[in-house]
Amino acid sequence: MGGRLRVGLATTILTLVGGMWVFFAPFVVGYQKVGAHWTEATRTQMWTGGVLTVLSMLALLFFAVFAIRDAALAAERRRRQETESSEVG
Amino acid sequence: MSKYFFGIGGAVVGFLAGLWLMLAPFAQGYQPSGAAWADPTKASFWTGIGLVIVSVVGFILYALELVEEMRRRGVIERKVKPQPQQEYTPQVASQGNSAIEQAITPLLVEMLRDMQEQRQRREEQTSRAGETVQGERSQYDRPEGERRADS
Numbered sequence: 001m002g003g004r005l006r007v008g009l010a011t012t013i014l015t016l017v018g019g020m021w022v023f024f025a026p027f028v029v030g031y032q033k034v035g036a037h038w039t040e041a042t043r044t045q046m047w048t049g050g051v052l053t054v055l056s057m058l059a060l061l062f063f064a065v066f067a068i069r070d071a072a073l074a075a076e077r078r079r080r081q082e083t084e085s086s087e088v089g
Numbered sequence: 090m091s092k093y094f095f096g097i098g099g100a101v102v103g104f105l106a107g108l109w110l111m112l113a114p115f116a117q118g119y120q121p122s123g124a125a126w127a128d129p130t131k132a133s134f135w136t137g138i139g140l141v142i143v144s145v146v147g148f149i150l151y152a153l154e155l156v157e158e159m160r161r162r163g164v165i166e167r168k169v170k171p172q173p174q175q176e177y178t179p180q181v182a183s184q185g186n187s188a189i190e191q192a193i194t195p196l197l198v199e200m201l202r203d204m205q206e207q208r209q210r211r212e213e214q215t216s217r218a219g220e221t222v223q224g225e226r227s228q229y230d231r232p233e234g235e236r237r238a239d240s
Contacts (some may be wrong), residue, residue: 004150008096011147015103018140022110025136031128040119041129048113052106052140059099066092 009063016056023049090162093155100148107140 026032026042038046114120114130126134159165 002154005154008100008147008150008154011103011143011150012096012099014143015099015106015140015147018103018136018143019106022106022133022136025132026129029128029132031132039129040117041114041127041133044113044117045110045129045133048106048110052103055102056099059095059102062095063092063099066095070090070092 012060019049019052019056090158093151096151100144103140103144107137110137
């Protein structure tokens with residue numbers, strides 16, 4: 001995995017963390033009291049944070065799935081080439 | 090290659106969410122324009138800016154990786170940079186001359202070989218022709234009686 005791809009993955013993880021922060025920010029920062037009626041700002045931030053967290057998690061999950069699939073295909077191709085070259089030799 | 094599209098998609102979603110977070114306090118009306126920013130507005134706005142910047146960086150990196158992967162697989166052709174023309178210097182000239190010599194020498198060797206073979210063949214033909222002529226001449230040198238007996 002190259003450096004560029006690692007940094008790209010780090011940005012996706014940061015987006016996931018950012019989504020979780022936005023979800024909990026009203027309670028962490030303190031402008032939404034626990035048990036009190038939710039304000040417009042709280043509702044907006046919890047919905048936005050929740051959707052962002054879920055979508056970032058899905059993006060990471062599918063990235064991992066397809067990365068593993070590509071790695072498996074590459075290994076299969078390499079094994080086939082080695083078998084063919086050993087047969088010819 | 091599909092994996093890069095999920096990374097790009099995640100970056101786009103992050104970008105849009107960041108933009109929404111920056112604009113939501115004003116769009117939804119819980120931050121009146123001109124008033125001092127409340128805590129929800131500050132948290133939402135600064136988080137939104139952070140998400141936008143991180144998503145743009147992620148998008149660029151995933152896109153570059155995708156383009157590189159497509160070049161590796163031959164979907165996109167690599168651009169070949171034109172070689173800068175070298176300034177003429179004696180060093181460059183001598184390098185060029187030696188390169189020309191290296192290219193021409195095998196051709197010269199082949200040509201010389203061909204010429205030698207042709208000369209050998211001509212000499213063989215000449216010597217065979219000379220032997221035949223000598224043989225015929227020696228026949229005529231013999232006394233007439235022997236010649237008549239042969240025919």
